[in-house]
Amino acid sequence: MHGWRAFCCQFAVAVMVGTPVSPLAPAAFPVMPAVGGLRLATAAAGIRYQGRDDVMLAELSPGSTVAGTFTRSLCTAAPVDWCKDALAASGGRGRAIIVNSGNANAFTGAAGYRVAEHTAGSVAGALGAQPYEVMVASTGVIAEDLPVERIDAALPSLVAGLSAPDPQAWEAAAAAIGTTDTFPKAASAPVDGTGAHVAGIAKGSGMIAPDMATMLAFVFTDLAVDPLTAQECLASSVEKSFNRVTVDSDTSTSDTVILAATGSSGRSAGLHTAYFREALDAVTLDLAHQIVRDGEGATKFVAVTVTGAADDAAADAIARAVADSPLVKTALAASDANWGRIVAAVGKAGQRADRDRLSIWIGDEQCAEGGIPHPGYSEETAIEHLLGDEIELRVDVGVGDGEATIWTCDLTHGYIDINAGYRT
Amino acid sequence: MHGWRAFCCQFAVAVMVGTPVSPLAPAAFPVMPAVGGLRLATAAAGIRYQGRDDVMLAELSPGSTVAGTFTRSLCTAAPVDWCKDALAASGGRGRAIIVNSGNANAFTGAAGYRVAEHTAGSVAGALGAQPYEVMVASTGVIAEDLPVERIDAALPSLVAGLSAPDPQAWEAAAAAIGTTDTFPKAASAPVDGTGAHVAGIAKGSGMIAPDMATMLAFVFTDLAVDPLTAQECLASSVEKSFNRVTVDSDTSTSDTVILAATGSSGRSAGLHTAYFREALDAVTLDLAHQIVRDGEGATKFVAVTVTGAADDAAADAIARAVADSPLVKTALAASDANWGRIVAAVGKAGQRADRDRLSIWIGDEQCAEGGIPHPGYSEETAIEHLLGDEIELRVDVGVGDGEATIWTCDLTHGYIDINAGYRT
Numbered sequence: 001m002h003g004w005r006a007f008c009c010q011f012a013v014a015v016m017v018g019t020p021v022s023p024l025a026p027a028a029f030p031v032m033p034a035v036g037g038l039r040l041a042t043a044a045a046g047i048r049y050q051g052r053d054d055v056m057l058a059e060l061s062p063g064s065t066v067a068g069t070f071t072r073s074l075c076t077a078a079p080v081d082w083c084k085d086a087l088a089a090s091g092g093r094g095r096a097i098i099v100n101s102g103n104a105n106a107f108t109g110a111a112g113y114r115v116a117e118h119t120a121g122s123v124a125g126a127l128g129a130q131p132y133e134v135m136v137a138s139t140g141v142i143a144e145d146l147p148v149e150r151i152d153a154a155l156p157s158l159v160a161g162l163s164a165p166d167p168q169a170w171e172a173a174a175a176a177i178g179t180t181d182t183f184p185k186a187a188s189a190p191v192d193g194t195g196a197h198v199a200g201i202a203k204g205s206g207m208i209a210p211d212m213a214t215m216l217a218f219v220f221t222d223l224a225v226d227p228l229t230a231q232e233c234l235a236s237s238v239e240k241s242f243n244r245v246t247v248d249s250d251t252s253t254s255d256t257v258i259l260a261a262t263g264s265s266g267r268s269a270g271l272h273t274a275y276f277r278e279a280l281d282a283v284t285l286d287l288a289h290q291i292v293r294d295g296e297g298a299t300k301f302v303a304v305t306v307t308g309a310a311d312d313a314a315a316d317a318i319a320r321a322v323a324d325s326p327l328v329k330t331a332l333a334a335s336d337a338n339w340g341r342i343v344a345a346v347g348k349a350g351q352r353a354d355r356d357r358l359s360i361w362i363g364d365e366q367c368a369e370g371g372i373p374h375p376g377y378s379e380e381t382a383i384e385h386l387l388g389d390e391i392e393l394r395v396d397v398g399v400g401d402g403e404a405t406i407w408t409c410d411l412t413h414g415y416i417d418i419n420a421g422y423r424t
Numbered sequence: 425m426h427g428w429r430a431f432c433c434q435f436a437v438a439v440m441v442g443t444p445v446s447p448l449a450p451a452a453f454p455v456m457p458a459v460g461g462l463r464l465a466t467a468a469a470g471i472r473y474q475g476r477d478d479v480m481l482a483e484l485s486p487g488s489t490v491a492g493t494f495t496r497s498l499c500t501a502a503p504v505d506w507c508k509d510a511l512a513a514s515g516g517r518g519r520a521i522i523v524n525s526g527n528a529n530a531f532t533g534a535a536g537y538r539v540a541e542h543t544a545g546s547v548a549g550a551l552g553a554q555p556y557e558v559m560v561a562s563t564g565v566i567a568e569d570l571p572v573e574r575i576d577a578a579l580p581s582l583v584a585g586l587s588a589p590d591p592q593a594w595e596a597a598a599a600a601i602g603t604t605d606t607f608p609k610a611a612s613a614p615v616d617g618t619g620a621h622v623a624g625i626a627k628g629s630g631m632i633a634p635d636m637a638t639m640l641a642f643v644f645t646d647l648a649v650d651p652l653t654a655q656e657c658l659a660s661s662v663e664k665s666f667n668r669v670t671v672d673s674d675t676s677t678s679d680t681v682i683l684a685a686t687g688s689s690g691r692s693a694g695l696h697t698a699y700f701r702e703a704l705d706a707v708t709l710d711l712a713h714q715i716v717r718d719g720e721g722a723t724k725f726v727a728v729t730v731t732g733a734a735d736d737a738a739a740d741a742i743a744r745a746v747a748d749s750p751l752v753k754t755a756l757a758a759s760d761a762n763w764g765r766i767v768a769a770v771g772k773a774g775q776r777a778d779r780d781r782l783s784i785w786i787g788d789e790q791c792a793e794g795g796i797p798h799p800g801y802s803e804e805t806a807i808e809h810l811l812g813d814e815i816e817l818r819v820d821v822g823v824g825d826g827e828a829t830i831w832t833c834d835l836t837h838g839y840i841d842i843n844a845g846y847r848t
Contacts, residue, residue, distance in 0.1 A: 073772055075768070109796040143792070253767065253771050330839070330840055330843035330844035333840070339567075343499050343566070346499055347495075347677055350498075351498075353498050372531065372532065412840065413837055420755065420757040
């Protein structure tokens with residue numbers, strides 16, 4: 001249809017067969033555990049992409065709980081609205097998650113909501129559940145009607161294909177939900193002392209051309225977790241992971257993270273909630289970092305840590321200002337120890353900082369101290385750190401005890417290539 | 425010293441002889457009026473650049489008033505601190521403005537302030553004024569000591585060269601304060617019914633590599649304007665001009681706008697204040713637009729207008745979110761009518777908007793209406809508009825009467841080239 005879309009499709013397909021993969025990608029897809037009470041299936045519904053699976057169904061055993069966190073965008077996509085309504089109606093009980101790639105069902109008005117509702121109804125019918133027990137997520141082009149009949153048509157083979165998630169099934173599920181992702185994303189962690197696991201998949205690599213794209217993550221556990229605890233643990237975990245990464249400061253209309261707890265391990269979070277949190281936090285942080293590692297055009301994985309701020313919220317705002325600064329990001333792309341740009345970003349964050357107490361580190365090398373260049377600063381040592389692909393920047397703003405870390409990537413020609421390709 | 429700096433110097437010099445000039449630059453330097461009571465001079469002090477003037481002195485006749493607005497950065501450069509102190513001490517009276525390019529005197533601690541103070545003292549001594557009657561501005565590399573002795577050495581020839589500003593003197597002054605600007609910037613307007621003029625020069629093209637750069641503007645009038653009126657008119661004018669443009673969302677530590685009123689026309693603002701405001705607003709807006717037209721890598725001049733917001737501040741925030749979105753800016757670079765990215769930017773602005781009342785125009789072509797694609801939308805017509813180099817985007821968010829326009833440019837490979845060149 002358009003050169004761009006053709007490119008996009010081709011790329012997404014290429015991705016799924018393994019090339020061109022981000023230079024920051026993990027060496028291999030991780031070995032993923034079985035999670036009792038969960039069955040996965042994927043299918044090729046041909047919604048937009050050809051020659052690849054584009055629908056993923058996760059079935060949860062009866063009695064499972066679900067929790068969700070969603071984009072803060074005020075222009076939410078229809079599936080986000082559906083999930084919020086469904087969670088309210090079910091009180092946090094769920095039986096399935098259905099996800100399609102290729103079409104985001106966003107900016108589709110009231111008709112878009114009916115499509116999400118219809119999809120939930122079809123899945124519920126096939127699995128003997130209630131529509132409001134089905135979470136729906138969509139990612140891909142916007143402002144085009146989602147051809148819901150193609151999901152309906154794929155549903156019988158999806159249901160027939162449901163199986164306990166072996167490593168291959170996890171990878172197929174992670175691949176099916178991807179758009180221009182260059183590698184499928186998954187992570188897991190055991191919940192200490194319970195024999196249960198937390199395991200999840202995610203997609204996202206910035207807001208992806210030619211359309212709005214999206215960060216989606218689906219995290220599962222075979223622990224029993226009551227709905228309130230699940231929602232609280234998820235919200236807290238997302239705050240420390242997905243909400244602390246930024247590729248290009250742009251927010252999707254469709255961002256969705258769903259936690260599903262099947263309880264099939266026979267163990268309940270209860271007394272183990274602290275261990276559950278630990279495992280959940282490890283999984284969400286790992287997935288969030290993988291999204292940054294697949295950032296459009298990224299060649300550096302960057303941690304920006306701010307200490308000494310008025311409070312943690314101030315530290316967060318300053319770290320974000322540094323992480324989102326195009327000037328900082330282009331300097332990182334060039335391995336340029338241009339820490340003056342960090343000073344500027346701190347200054348524009350609008351948070352209390354004392355210019356004359358400001359200290360800055362690139363890796364372990366201190367560039368500035370007390371508002372002037374550090375006397376022992378070696379630009380060579382700083383550049384040596386910047387030539388690697390795992391970068392640490394630290395700023396102490398000298399006014400309090402607030403701390404925060406934001407993860408981001410550099411800004412390169414690759415980002416422009418991906419996002420400014422000519423469609424016509 | 426570094427490849428980057430060598431490049432930067434070469435570029436800056438090349439700029440001043442006219443190449444490579446931004447494709448959005450005006451056809452020629454404007455014809456500028458004489459402004460009574462003002463004398464200008466430039467000199468080559470060799471602060472960093474070689475083979476070009478890098479110091480500009482503006483002398484104001486006795487009794488002149490000055491007003492200033494400065495960066496909101498919390499990490500201000502020393503000259504900004506000096507100007508604020510001097511304005512407070514003088515009550516808004518001034519006799520001179522001294523500006524150097526090549527070194528920003530920023531992140532230089534207490535020593536940096538003493539340098540700014542010393543510079544003001546030297547100029548004051550040469551002109552028979554008080555130090556606090558001298559405004560100082562610096563732009564260029566940061567975190568390096570400004571070699572103030574070079575300004576001192578250039579001062580006698582500066583003072584000897586002071587002359588009423590003919591067109592050549594205006595252009596020389598605009599060029600001397602530039603760094604990586606690709607063309608010198610000036611604008612003027614008559615004050616209706618007075619015979620007086622407002623005339624100004626500016627520099628800036630984003631925060632310029634390899635250092636923090638800066639937006640500086642110096643605006644003069646031969647009307648008499650009392651200090652309070654001058655400050656109030658300037659603040660209001662800056663709010664509608666320089667504070668409504670964005671190249672890359674980055675804020676300099678040194679941004680400075682000075683208004684100087686000599687009164688030598690024998691006419692006072694007084695009853696003519698409305699006309700004075702009109703002329704001042706025209707000059708600041710023209711200069712602000714010229715800065716966007718010299719945006720790093722810019723190939724499109726873009727006006728983003730938001731209507732129907734809860735109030736003007738909300739409209740401003742939404743327009744900024746669109747104008748600063750890397751995804752919108754890269755789409756514009758590609759003449760890609762990807763208005764889904766505008767929806768996403770509106771959604772992330774955090775201001776009240778009704779997704780189901782959202783309407784979007786590219787030029788005169790309506791893309792979306794009431795939260796869904798407009799039935800008569802022609803992508804071809806939208807692209808035709810985007811292929812030009814003057815772009816208008818409009819969003820109506822459907823909740824109130826708030827309006828705002830923000831001016832910006834596109835995000836291209838040129839921006840990455842300029843900001844991510846390897847220094848080593």
